[in-house]
Amino acid sequence: MTHEPRGTKAPESRLCHVRTLLHPTRVTLVLDADCRSNSQPHKTLPRQHSPSKKAVNGESSPKSKKRRKMADAGGITKTWIKKHIILYTGATRHPFTVRIRDGSIDPSAFKRWLAQDYVFVREFVPFVASVLIKASKQSPEDMEVVLGGLASLSGEIDWFKREASKRDVSLANLTVHNATRNYCRLLEKLTLPEVEYAVAITAFWAIEAVYQESFAHCLEDGNNTPPEFVEACQRWGSPGFREYCRSLQQIANRCLEKAPEHVVAAAETTFITILEHEIEFWNVSSGGT
Ligand SMILES: Cc1ncc(CN)c(N)n1
Numbered sequence: 001m002t003h004e005p006r007g008t009k010a011p012e013s014r015l016c017h018v019r020t021l022l023h024p025t026r027v028t029l030v031l032d033a034d035c036r037s038n039s040q041p042h043k044t045l046p047r048q049h050s051p052s053k054k055a056v057n058g059e060s061s062p063k064s065k066k067r068r069k070m071a072d073a074g075g076i077t078k079t080w081i082k083k084h085i086i087l088y089t090g091a092t093r094h095p096f097t098v099r100i101r102d103g104s105i106d107p108s109a110f111k112r113w114l115a116q117d118y119v120f121v122r123e124f125v126p127f128v129a130s131v132l133i134k135a136s137k138q139s140p141e142d143m144e145v146v147l148g149g150l151a152s153l154s155g156e157i158d159w160f161k162r163e164a165s166k167r168d169v170s171l172a173n174l175t176v177h178n179a180t181r182n183y184c185r186l187l188e189k190l191t192l193p194e195v196e197y198a199v200a201i202t203a204f205w206a207i208e209a210v211y212q213e214s215f216a217h218c219l220e221d222g223n224n225t226p227p228e229f230v231e232a233c234q235r236w237g238s239p240g241f242r243e244y245c246r247s248l249q250q251i252a253n254r255c256l257e258k259a260p261e262h263v264v265a266a267a268e269t270t271f272i273t274i275l276e277h278e279i280e281f282w283n284v285s286s287g288g289t
Helices: 011-015 054-057 062-072 076-083 085-092 095-102 107-134 140-166 178-190 195-218 227-237 237-256 259-286
Strands: 018-022 027-031
Touching: 054 195, 076 085, 076 237, 076 259, 085 195, 085 259, 095 107, 095 140, 095 195, 095 227, 095 259, 107 140, 107 178, 107 195, 107 237, 107 259, 140 227, 140 237, 178 195, 178 259, 195 227, 195 237, 195 259, 227 237, 237 259
Parallel strands: none
Antiparallel strands: 018 027
């Protein structure tokens, strides 16, 4: 499957037609007639066109005023979380992680997740490396935050190998599920040099934030997380990882405030697409194909 440059449909018009159906083990996304179905390619890359000078300078259009308001309200990404709260909750409170938290997780579901996420993380490395290259051209501070994330992936890959061997999960000759393959293809597209930094850093933040929120919930008060899964939850649910995600979010907000309208629109579409992919990915872990 290849991803074409994104279409012209505004994210707002798509999202008002999205519903999620909750089921004990999976979250189903339902898109109405004028939205694409789940099986169609995701369109996330910015269209190549020249924005007007006003849009570039972000000066006086009603949209740029709206953006300034969003910045004052705690950042554009925060307003997107609120705007797309159904999808966001679908990704961050998925039955898979909720079951880890309440202790009812099937160990075979955890093993399935482990193997698929190992595949994902290996593909995540070149994506993060591409964000690092883009960050290095923006600011030394951004570069250091992204470099920290990239460096930690080496330990993460080792952790997956150790966990797999502890749990008798073979990482050789894995069957890669469609949801994993599709998500990896999205990462590949987002790795391209022509993807704007604002879009790439927003994607990076969203990917990390879903795991942070999901696994932090498994450690919050009232949890019944079985001891054998606590280490996994701490990997992404720790205060340190939360701080790192906040730094990514601040970088994304800063870039989005300065970006032309078409890049902001592309970043929002990418944010939505990532939430959809995260849900599909959890669904596989919960027993889907
Ligand atoms: C699918 C997925 N999403 C996010 C992460 C966190 N890096 C991950 N490991 N896997």
